[in-house]
Amino acid sequence: xxxxxxxxxxxxxxxxxxxxxxxxxxxxxxxxxxxxxxxxxxxxxxxxxxxxxxxxxxxxxxxxxxxxxxxxxxxxxxxxxxxxxxxxxxxxxxxxxxxxxxxxxx
Amino acid sequence: xxxxxxxxxxxxxxxxxxxxxxxxxxxxxxxxxxxxxxxxxxxxxxxxxxxxxxxxxxxxxxxxxxxxxxxxxxxxxxxxxxxxxxxxxxxxxxxxxxxxxxxxxxxxxxxxxxxxxxxxxxxxxxxxxxxxxxxxxxxxxxxxxxxxxxxxxxxxxxxxxxxxxxxxxxxxxxxxxxxxxxxxxxxxxxxxxxxxxxxxxxxxxxxxxxxxxxxxxxxxxxxxxxxxxxxxxxxxxxxxxxxxxxxxxxxxxxxxxxxxxxxxxxxxxxxxxxxxxxxxxxxxxxxxxxxxxxxxxxxxxxxxxxxxxxxxxxxxxxxxxxxxxxxxxxxxxxxxxxxxxxxxxxxxxxxxxxxxxxxxxxxxxxxxxxxxxxxxxxxxxxxxxxxxxxxxxxx
Numbered sequence: 001x002x003x004x005x006x007x008x009x010x011x012x013x014x015x016x017x018x019x020x021x022x023x024x025x026x027x028x029x030x031x032x033x034x035x036x037x038x039x040x041x042x043x044x045x046x047x048x049x050x051x052x053x054x055x056x057x058x059x060x061x062x063x064x065x066x067x068x069x070x071x072x073x074x075x076x077x078x079x080x081x082x083x084x085x086x087x088x089x090x091x092x093x094x095x096x097x098x099x100x101x102x103x104x105x106x
Numbered sequence: 107x108x109x110x111x112x113x114x115x116x117x118x119x120x121x122x123x124x125x126x127x128x129x130x131x132x133x134x135x136x137x138x139x140x141x142x143x144x145x146x147x148x149x150x151x152x153x154x155x156x157x158x159x160x161x162x163x164x165x166x167x168x169x170x171x172x173x174x175x176x177x178x179x180x181x182x183x184x185x186x187x188x189x190x191x192x193x194x195x196x197x198x199x200x201x202x203x204x205x206x207x208x209x210x211x212x213x214x215x216x217x218x219x220x221x222x223x224x225x226x227x228x229x230x231x232x233x234x235x236x237x238x239x240x241x242x243x244x245x246x247x248x249x250x251x252x253x254x255x256x257x258x259x260x261x262x263x264x265x266x267x268x269x270x271x272x273x274x275x276x277x278x279x280x281x282x283x284x285x286x287x288x289x290x291x292x293x294x295x296x297x298x299x300x301x302x303x304x305x306x307x308x309x310x311x312x313x314x315x316x317x318x319x320x321x322x323x324x325x326x327x328x329x330x331x332x333x334x335x336x337x338x339x340x341x342x343x344x345x346x347x348x349x350x351x352x353x354x355x356x357x358x359x360x361x362x363x364x365x366x367x368x369x370x371x372x373x374x375x376x377x378x379x380x381x382x383x384x385x386x387x388x389x390x391x392x393x394x395x396x397x398x399x400x401x402x403x404x405x406x407x408x409x410x411x412x413x414x415x416x417x418x419x420x421x422x423x424x425x426x427x428x429x430x431x432x433x434x435x436x437x438x439x440x441x442x443x444x445x446x447x448x449x450x451x452x453x454x455x456x457x458x459x460x461x462x463x464x465x466x467x468x469x470x471x472x473x474x475x476x477x478x479x480x481x482x483x484x485x486x487x488x489x490x491x492x493x494x495x496x497x498x499x500x501x
Contacts, residue, residue: 029438029439037438038438039443039445039449039453040445040446040447040449041159041162041163041445041446042163043163043446043447043449045199045446045447045448045449046449046453047207067196067200070200070204073204073207074203074204074207074208074209074210076208076209
């Protein structure tokens with residue numbers, strides 16, 4: 001299973017194995033990673049699973065749809081080119097080794 | 107063996123006992139009847155966290171199209187965010203959700219602080235007061251009106267009619283004529299504003315709805331009016347109720363209150379824990395789009411299902427020691443704002459107003475107590491809040 005490293009909102013690192021098809025948000029919630037709230041439960045309706053993707057993996061992610069793009073505008077922490085909503089990114093083998101940073105505020 | 111005197115469990119959301127304290131009923135539901143047909147309200151009742159969370163996310167099965175208030179108001183279903191399913195729901199929500207994003211609400215902070223200070227100055231002079239009338243409703247009407255660009259002088263009448271709109275008749279078990287009339291007042295009020303804004307658009311929410319288009323078409327008139335009326339309902343009443351529930355919690359748990367009074371940076375934790383412990387938005391409904399079996403019960407397409415968020419938040423299967431008010435608890439996963447695609451649109455607005463209003467309240471009034479033994483609770487099948495919350499300042 002692909003290994004993902006979360007850097008939580010306190011700056012602590014957590015390495016987890018995630019099954020293919022799980023989302024970054026689900027992985028964070030199920031492993032109790034601090035800083036991902038996921039208030040809408042993965043419906044792309046709250047932007048509280050906002051995270052920053054490791055530079056080298058940006059082009060390996062599924063493309064961002066319009067809904068995610070619009071919701072990201074409402075994210076509390078600054079939006080950068082590395083910003084994604086965790087609930088919209090599914091784990092694939094190409095993402096093995098991915099590092100995800102979680103902002104301090106959602 | 108059943109005895110002839112055995113009482114069957116009833117779940118009656120019209121009962122004043124339920125208004126006052128639904129939690130023992132919720133516990134029986136969760137433990138013994140996790141999918142329960144209530145003859146008193148003619149719907150299935152879901153009470154466990156994971157079932158309710160699932161229902162919020164699986165909108166295809168648990169549809170909002172036939173209404174989401176347990177007792178619906180005429181004209182709303184299909185014309186508001188909460189009573190429309192995706193994909194139309196998502197398109198409609200997209201039109202206005204940026205107005206409710208945290209970063210876009212910052213301009214309300216200073217005016218809110220000023221309003222809170224002004225209202226608190228008055229309250230402090232009173233000594234004994236009704237938190238609902240003298241504090242929370244003043245704050246929510248003031249801030250919601252500022253947010254929507256509505257004129258100042260309409261507060262009192264709007265508030266009176268909003269409260270009527272959320273109540274039900276406990277005898278007839280439905281909306282009474284006065285409740286319908288209350289909502290009609292609101293929609294008439296909104297129609298007037300819509301007329302004014304159509305002639306002279308401003309940079310506000312109602313103007314945005316009037317000018318908006320989905321796929322090249324303007325919104326239906328009903329969508330503009332009902333969506334705006336619902337935002338007024340939610341912003342004025344749900345939020346005022348929530349502030350009242352928080353004040354009530356802090357009357358009941360003075361240790362928590364004193365901790366906050368000493369360190370107002372604890373407010374966000376307190377807000378989340380009150381949302382979990384005592385959300386004002388207790389119960390909403392859905393309609394099933396297909397037959398479904400849950401906990402051995404055969405639910406049918408077309409059956410209504412009640413989602414008891416207030417019960418989900420006290421589910422010991424999800425929250426340890428759920429009936430303890432605990433500022434240190436990890437509250438992630440609470441359903442105080444619902445969840446799924448219909449997550450409360452105003453959640454960031456509510457959190458912001460509450461942080462300012464109650465932060466200031468506890469700082470300036472760290473010691474207070476309830477001036478009555480028992481409260482009167484609003485007769486509502488969806489919301490839970492006291493009609494009045496009489497408080498006295500001091501120990």
